[in-house]
Amino acid sequence: MALLTADEPDPLTVWQNADTVYADAPMCDMVTAAAQTFPRQHVRRDEFLAPIGVLLFAKPVPSAAFEWSRPDQPPVSAITWASCDNGINAFTWIRQPPGAYEINGVTVQLTALYPHLAYIVPWDAPADAGTHGVSML
Numbered sequence: 001m002a003l004l005t006a007d008e009p010d011p012l013t014v015w016q017n018a019d020t021v022y023a024d025a026p027m028c029d030m031v032t033a034a035a036q037t038f039p040r041q042h043v044r045r046d047e048f049l050a051p052i053g054v055l056l057f058a059k060p061v062p063s064a065a066f067e068w069s070r071p072d073q074p075p076v077s078a079i080t081w082a083s084c085d086n087g088i089n090a091f092t093w094i095r096q097p098p099g100a101y102e103i104n105g106v107t108v109q110l111t112a113l114y115p116h117l118a119y120i121v122p123w124d125a126p127a128d129a130g131t132h133g134v135s136m137l
Helices: 011-017 025-034 132-136
Strands: 019-023 052-061 076-083 087-095 099-103 106-110 113-122
Touching: 011 052, 019 025, 025 052, 076 113
Parallel strands: 019 052
Antiparallel strands: 052 076, 076 087, 087 113, 099 106
8 A cells, every 4th residue: 555655754544544435236337337438538636536545346347447458357356546746546456365475476475455457647637448447436
């Protein structure tokens, strides 16, 4: 989480006040259905639910809803976002069984969710149609 708020003096304490949003199963179905038709849009600071937050999906959403060029990626279970001076930073999170995993030659202990893809979109810049993690927020 510190990656999202690196410019803060104590980045992890910022997340104690993050808004939590739960997307129920019908909302997950809607996100999946709309994934390929979200329009290209400008990202504006006043459109976000909160300056910093966590969005949890009731059921994983296909990664194609968030990454147009890589549909073979694991499904997304959550999104985190943080507003900064220059734009919005967001991560998609995927679910894995807890345990030890080798990532880039290093064995690490993982909890059920870990960050997978990052999105950094400047304010008032168009988010590509495939950048749905930002578009949906």
